[in-house]
Amino acid sequence: MxxxxxxxxxxxxxxxxxxxxxxxxxxxxxxxxxxxxxxxxxxxSKTGPKxxxxxxxxxxxxxxxxxxxxxxxxxxxxxxxxxxxxxxxxxxxxxxxxxxxxxxxxxxxxxxxxxxxxxxxxxxxxxxxxxxxxxxxxxxxxxxxxxxxxxxxxxxxxxxxxxxxxxxEQPCYKVKDSPGFRGKENERLTNEFKGSEMGEFVLSDLTGCEVRLKGCTQALFINRLQNCKIYAGPVLGSILIEQVEGCLFVVASHQIRIHDAKESDFYLRCRSRPIIEQSFGVRFAPYCLCYDGIESDLKESNLDLDDDDDDVRSWENVDDFQWLRAVQSPNWSILPESQRIDTVQI
Known part of the structure; x- marks a missing residue:
C-alpha cells in the first residue's frame, strides 16, 4: 500500500x-x-570497467x-x-x-x-x-x-x-552472499571486524535482537528488523536500511539511506545528508557509541569529525524524498535531548 x-x-x-x-x-x-x-x-582508484x-x-x-x-x-x-x-x-x-x-x-x-x-x-x-x-x-x-x-x-x-x-519489485541491493546475521529472535549478536574481514555485512529478518558491531566495514545492509537495537562502528561506504519498525540505530557512515522505516530512532554520524523515503515517525540524534579503538576506526574511515567540520551536524539535515514542500516534513524530527540515550559502551 x-x-x-x-x-x-x-x-x-x-x-x-x-x-x-x-x-x-x-x-x-x-x-x-x-x-x-x-x-x-x-x-x-577503481579498476572495474562497469x-x-x-x-x-x-x-x-x-x-x-x-x-x-x-x-x-x-x-x-x-x-x-x-x-x-x-x-x-x-x-x-x-x-x-x-x-x-x-x-x-x-x-x-x-x-x-x-x-x-x-x-x-x-x-x-x-x-x-x-x-x-x-x-x-x-x-x-x-x-x-x-x-x-x-x-x-x-x-x-x-x-x-x-x-x-x-x-x-526487487530490493535495491544484492546481499545474499554477504556475511551477516539473519533470521534471529531475541538474541545478542556481536561481531568484530579486523583487517581482511572488512567488507559488506548484512542484518536481515531480526526481531527483538541487540546487535553490536566493532571495527570498520565497507557497507552495511539492513532490512526487515523489528524492535531491535543496532550499535555499529564506522562504515566506509554506505548504510542502506529498509523495512524497519520500532528500532534504535547508532551508526556512522558517509552515506545513509533509509526506506520504509516506522517509529525508529537514528543516532548518526555522517558526511552527507541522510535520506529517508516512505518513512514516518523517525527521529534523529548525534552518534553516541564508544568502544576500545573507535577513535582510530573513525579516523580510518574519515569520519573523525570535530566542531569545525561543516559536516558535523549533517545528521540533522535530513532529506525526505516523499516531502518536497518548503516547510518541515512531518515524517521525521530531531530527538529531544531529554529523550536521548547516553553514550553506549560496547
Whole structure:
C-alpha cells in the first residue's frame, strides 16, 4: 500500500516551492563540493570497467535523460500501434516500472547531485507520471491508470498494475552472499571486524535482537528488523536500511539511506545528508557509541569529525524524498535531548 502511495505523489506537492534559504544552500553546496572531491578520488582508484555508480553529475544526467526519452518514445509508440497491439496494458505496466526505477535512481544518487538537479529530476519524473495518466486514459479509457490524488479510489485495473509492480519489485541491493546475521529472535549478536574481514555485512529478518558491531566495514545492509537495537562502528561506504519498525540505530557512515522505516530512532554520524523515503515517525540524534579503538576506526574511515567540520551536524539535515514542500516534513524530527540515550559502551 505504501509503495503504491509512493507511485502516487501528487502534482501539487511536486510543484511546491522547495527553495532553500541562502545560508542552508551555501552549506549544502560546500558539502556537495567536498563529496564530489571524495567521489573523484574513488573514481581514480577503481579498476572495474562497469561500476554501477555515478561519479559525476554529467554521467548521471546522461543516463537520466536517455531513460526519460526512452519512456516518452514508448508512450508515443503505444498510442500509434494500438491496432497491432492487442494488450497495451503490459506495455503500460513496463513503463510504470521504468518510471519507478527512475525515481529510485534519483534518490540513490542524490548525495552528490546539486540541489537544483535533484529538484529538476523529480519534476521531470512528475511530468512522466502525468504523461502516463494521459496515455493510459486514451489507450484504456474505461480502466484509467493514475498517479493522481492518492486518497481517491483507484480503478481496479490501476490497482492490479500497481500491486503486480510492488510484488515484482526487487530490493535495491544484492546481499545474499554477504556475511551477516539473519533470521534471529531475541538474541545478542556481536561481531568484530579486523583487517581482511572488512567488507559488506548484512542484518536481515531480526526481531527483538541487540546487535553490536566493532571495527570498520565497507557497507552495511539492513532490512526487515523489528524492535531491535543496532550499535555499529564506522562504515566506509554506505548504510542502506529498509523495512524497519520500532528500532534504535547508532551508526556512522558517509552515506545513509533509509526506506520504509516506522517509529525508529537514528543516532548518526555522517558526511552527507541522510535520506529517508516512505518513512514516518523517525527521529534523529548525534552518534553516541564508544568502544576500545573507535577513535582510530573513525579516523580510518574519515569520519573523525570535530566542531569545525561543516559536516558535523549533517545528521540533522535530513532529506525526505516523499516531502518536497518548503516547510518541515512531518515524517521525521530531531530527538529531544531529554529523550536521548547516553553514550553506549560496547
Amino acid at each position: 505504501e509503495n503504491h502511495q509512493a507511485l502516487s505523489t501528487t502534482t501539487d506537492v511536486m510543484s511546491a516551492d522547495s527553495t532553500l534559504d541562502s545560508i542552508t544552500q551555501r552549506k549544502h553546496a560546500a558539502m556537495i563540493k567536498r563529496l564530489s572531491s571524495i567521489n573523484q578520488s574513488r573514481v581514480s 561500476d554501477p555508480s555515478f561519479e559525476s553529475t554529467k554521467s548521471f544526467l546522461s543516463l537520466f535523460t536517455n531513460s526519460k526519452q526512452a519512456i516518452e518514445s514508448s508512450f508515443t509508440q503505444i498510442q500509434h500501434n494500438l491496432d497491432a497491439n492487442p494488450n497495451p496494458t503490459l506495455d503500460l505496466k513496463l513503463q510504470l516500472e521504468k518510471i519507478s526505477q527512475l525515481e529510485k535512481l534519483v534518490a540513490e544518487n542524490s548525495y552528490f547531485l546539486p540541489p537544483y538537479e535533484v529538484q529538476s529530476s523529480l519534476k521531470t519524473i512528475d511530468n512522466l507520471k502525468q504523461a502516463f495518466d494521459s496515455v493510459s486514459s486514451k489507450v484504456i479509457p474505461r480502466k484509467k491508470f493514475s498517479f493522481k490524488n492518492k486518497t481517491a479510489r483507484k480503478p481496479e485495473s490501476a490497482n492490479i498494475v500497481a500491486k503486480e509492480t510492488i510484488e515484482n
